Amino acid sequence: MVAFTNPARAEDLQIEESTPISKGGLSGLYITTGVGANWPIDRVGKGERGIFTEFSNPGFSTEAGLGYEFKPLRIELTYGLDANNLEGYNSVSGKYFKYIQGGQTRKNSAFASVYWDLLPSKRLSPYVGVGMGLTFLDVGAFSDPGRSYQGYSKSLFGYQAKAGLSYALNYRSKVFAEAIYRGTSSFDTDDGFDKWSNPSFSSWGAQTGIRIGL
Numbered sequence: 001m002v003a004f005t006n007p008a009r010a011e012d013l014q015i016e017e018s019t020p021i022s023k024g025g026l027s028g029l030y031i032t033t034g035v036g037a038n039w040p041i042d043r044v045g046k047g048e049r050g051i052f053t054e055f056s057n058p059g060f061s062t063e064a065g066l067g068y069e070f071k072p073l074r075i076e077l078t079y080g081l082d083a084n085n086l087e088g089y090n091s092v093s094g095k096y097f098k099y100i101q102g103g104q105t106r107k108n109s110a111f112a113s114v115y116w117d118l119l120p121s122k123r124l125s126p127y128v129g130v131g132m133g134l135t136f137l138d139v140g141a142f143s144d145p146g147r148s149y150q151g152y153s154k155s156l157f158g159y160q161a162k163a164g165l166s167y168a169l170n171y172r173s174k175v176f177a178e179a180i181y182r183g184t185s186s187f188d189t190d191d192g193f194d195k196w197s198n199p200s201f202s203s204w205g206a207q208t209g210i211r212i213g214l
Helices: 002-018
Strands: 029-040 043-047 050-056 059-070 073-090 096-098 104-117 124-139 152-168 173-184 187-190 195-198 203-213
Touching: 029 073, 029 173, 059 203, 073 124, 073 203, 104 152, 104 173, 124 173, 152 187
Parallel strands: none
Antiparallel strands: 029 059, 029 203, 043 050, 043 195, 050 073, 059 073, 073 096, 073 104, 104 124, 124 152, 152 173, 173 203, 187 195
16 A cells, blocks of 8 residues: 555645645735846937937836736736936937936836736746836936036836746745836926927836735
């Protein structure tokens, strides 16, 4: 009898290891938080004098919020922050100018997102997601060697797309790593000298974090 039952027990352990973790008593609600970095995409502004290209330095990102899981889908309401500094710009004549001070940039966003876990019954699962909401863009005053420019604040439509990989630590907790694209609607600015039409204030990013069931 022992010779026949031992292989079955080993097989059961393998199956249990390959399937997470979905015991009763959990509500489906969870909290999520992540931290990482972002790399802004160059922005080409247009005005009466021509076009210019503005650059930003890589910066810090974070996101936190509340989610609900109903496999294989999840929904989340989160707050996201992307913090950067303006680097410089190519003028309408094509000459590069480096900003010498100021230009702190903050994108504070509120997103409603939906995610699809591709392997929801496994410990290790890839996922994809999209979200939309509001982004409050705040750019502080800044200057180059010849001029000082006014900062500005804008309320914009915001959106994000993600692809990531999660790993279940136990019945309640999953860690994850994800790639992110975030963008905004276009907007107009007046730097005190000229008026400009600006495209999406967008960036690529990466975050690691944890989701904990409630």
